[in-house]
Amino acid sequence: MEQIQEIGPDRLNEVIEMDLECDHEIMRLNGARPRDMKRFVREHRKSFLSAYQRPGEQRIYAASVDDRLAGFIWVKIESEMEEMVPIGFIYSIFVRKGFRRNGVGTSLIRKAEDYCRTRGVDRLELIVNARNSKAFELYRRMGFKTRRYTLEKNIAN
Secondary structure, X not given: OOEEEEOOHHHHHHHHHXXXXXXXXXXXXXXXXXXXXXXXXXXXXXXXXXXXXXXXXXXXEEEEEOOEEEEEEEEEEEEOOOOOOEEEEEEEEEEOHHHOOOOHHHHHHHHHHHHHHHOOOOOEEEOOOOOOHHHHHHHHHOOOOOOOOOOOOOOOO
């Protein structure tokens, strides 16, 4: 059984390492690879810390199984632009390969839902990569519905 607990600044580096694992998986899904991996890692760390240090209500929760970090979720309270109401936004969620399909992701999302409810927020949103069908299935099973589509076009020569 996993344990879910809030991560403070003292354990942020562990979460950043997991977030890098997540990004590498997304890049593989998309068929991309950064040319300069060291630079990518350095910029990623800087970007993660910058986002974490921005003001606003947010929490990072980590799931541990047998004292091993199995996954994390980063949830923020933001203002929804169309309706101008507070929403919970899952900024990032990741479960390590050896822990998937064992309820870790479900537990992390439920923790984010609880956090939002205690803040008076009644809607939770996230963005999922179109190629990540297993994550999409999990979100659907947990009651998430498609609300909008994001389209992109490569305009390089």
